[in-house]
Amino acid sequence: xxxxxxxxxxxxxxxxxxxxxxxxxxxxxxxxxxxxxxxxxxxxxxxxxxxxxxxxxxxxxxxxxxxxxxxxxxxxxxxxxxxxxxxxxxxxxxxxxxxxxxxxxxxxxxxx
Amino acid sequence: xxxxxxxxxxxxxxxxxxxxxxxxxxxxxxxxxxxxxxxxxxxxxxxxxxxxxxxxxxxxxxxxxxxxxxxxxxxxxxxxxxxxxxxxxxxxxxxxxxxxxxxxxxxxxxxxxxx
Numbered sequence: 496x497x498x499x500x501x502x503x504x505x506x507x508x509x510x511x512x513x514x515x516x517x518x519x520x521x522x523x524x525x526x527x528x529x530x531x532x533x534x535x536x537x538x539x540x541x542x543x544x545x546x547x548x549x550x551x552x553x554x555x556x557x558x559x560x561x562x563x564x565x566x567x568x569x570x571x572x573x574x575x576x577x578x579x580x581x582x583x584x585x586x587x588x589x590x591x592x593x594x595x596x597x598x599x600x601x602x603x604x605x606x607x
Numbered sequence: 608x609x610x611x612x613x614x615x616x617x618x619x620x621x622x623x624x625x626x627x628x629x630x631x632x633x634x635x636x637x638x639x640x641x642x643x644x645x646x647x648x649x650x651x652x653x654x655x656x657x658x659x660x661x662x663x664x665x666x667x668x669x670x671x672x673x674x675x676x677x678x679x680x681x682x683x684x685x686x687x688x689x690x691x692x693x694x695x696x697x698x699x700x701x702x703x704x705x706x707x708x709x710x711x712x713x714x715x716x717x718x719x720x721x722x
Contacts, residue, residue: 527708538697538713539650546708583650585711593638593657593701593709594665597650 498522499586501598509606514571516601518584521565527587528560528567529595532580539583543569574605610634611714613698619720626685628717630698637703639681640711641665641673643694650697656681657703688721695719 501518508514516530527546531539543558545551545567551558557570567586571578584598614629630639640655642665652665654673662673670692674682681700685692695718699711 538716541710544708544710587709599649
């Protein structure tokens with residue numbers, strides 16, 4: 496079982512719609528969770544961090560964390576063509592080192 | 608803003624050459640990481656360092672070495688480049704500060720082609 500799994504995509508949504516991305520993780524002791532956006536040919540850019548159960552909103556982005564169910568999700572409201580990218584979910588375990596485990600990514604295409 | 612820079616955006620080398628990829632961060636971060644990213648394989652950790660002169664192997668260290676002589680600089684070395692090391696190489700850094708989530712910040716990447 497992979498440590499971090501994301502819905503495989505690609506995900507195609509019309510402009511203005513909500514894009515919903517899901518991520519599950521296997522290490523129940525994981526403590527920090529991140530969403531990165533990666534445009535084609537570019538490096539990952541951090542867009543959301545979440546540590547506690549519940550929702551965290553930042554502009555059009557909302558991260559949702561449910562540690563009991565071991566999943567974290569990202570909602571993109573009012574999707575724009577500029578949101579077309581691959582979104583990577585990353586998880587930090589409770590262990591002492593500072594590595595992150597990354598999912599394979601979900602590619603989102605926003606149709607104008 | 609955290610700034611992570613990498614020495615080259617694009618690099619073309621010959622098989623057998625020794626290749627140096629350099630990464631510099633300006634936020635006084637303790638941790639630095641080297642990844643490679645390949646289509647269908649995602650991000651894979653090569654090496655990381657949590658302090659000057661300290662290094663830890665990641666998931667795929669074979670064929671690579673690293674050097675961290677100064678806190679802000681982390682170098683990845685391909686001792687004898689091979690065609691299967693053609694990839695996008697990404698450097699990242701993070702801090703040990705307790706209030707941080709330990710999020711990693713990435714450099715722009717180096718696309719290395721080995722011919």
